[in-house]
Amino acid sequence: MKTLPIIAATFLSISVLGLVGCQTVSAPSPEAVVTTPTDPNKLDSDGDRVPDSIDRCPNTPWNIVVDKQGCPPTPIGTDLKMEYRAYYEAGSNQLTQEDLIELDRVADIMKQYPESKVLFEGHISNYEKSTNNAALAQERVEYVENYLILNHGIQPDRITIEAYDATRPLSENEDNKEELRLNQRVYHQSP
Structure with a gap:
C-alpha cells in the first residue's frame, strides 16, 4: 500500500507543474484597445500611391508605374x-x-x-x-x-x-x- 501515496504525490507534482506552465494573461480592457480612424481619401488598396478616391485603375499590379490617376x-x-x-x-x-x-x-x-x-x-x-x-x-x-x-x-x-x-x-x-x-x-x- 506504500505505492498509493507515491502515485498520489507524483500526480500532485505533475498537476502543480502543469498549472505553473499554463499561466494565463488577462485580455485588455475595452478602454485599453486603441483604434485609429482611417481617412478614406488616403486609402490605397492596390499600393500604387494613388488614393482609391481618385484611382481610375484600381487593382493595378504591384510595381507598375502609373500616372496621377493610377493608370499605366x-x-x-x-x-x-x-x-x-x-x-x-x-x-x-x-x-x-x-x-x-x-x-x-x-x-x-x-x-x-x-x-x-x-x-x-x-x-x-x-x-x-x-x-x-x-x-x-x-x-x-x-x-x-x-x-x-x-x-x-x-x-x-x-x-x-x-x-x-x-x-x-x-x-x-x-x-x-x-x-x-x-x-x-x-x-x-x-x-
Whole structure:
C-alpha cells in the first residue's frame, strides 16, 4: 500500500507543474484597445500611391508605374506606340482629309487597346498669337477630341487635351509658310 501515496504525490507534482506552465494573461480592457480612424481619401488598396478616391485603375499590379490617376500609360503587357501630327493653315482649326484619315487610324488603335489613353497637344504660331487667335490652340485640340468621341465612340475619359498657345514652337523661324505651319499643330506621341 506504500505505492498509493507515491502515485498520489507524483500526480500532485505533475498537476502543480502543469498549472505553473499554463499561466494565463488577462485580455485588455475595452478602454485599453486603441483604434485609429482611417481617412478614406488616403486609402490605397492596390499600393500604387494613388488614393482609391481618385484611382481610375484600381487593382493595378504591384510595381507598375502609373500616372496621377493610377493608370499605366499603356495597357500592361503591351508596347503601344503611336504618333499623330496635324498641321493647319494660319487661323484655321479644320483638319484636312489626310489628317482625318490619320485620326481614324488613331481611333482604330485605341479600339484595339481599350485601356489606352492619349494626350493631344494644341499649338499655335507666334503669327497667330499676334493676330489675337490665342484660343485657336484650344479649338484645334478640342476638334480632335470631339472627332474621336463623336465619330468613333472613344470615351472622353481616355482623352486628355492641353493647349500650349505659342509656348512650345518647333521652329523659331516663321518667315516662310512651311516653318510657320510647324508651329500650327496638334500633336500626340505615345511614350
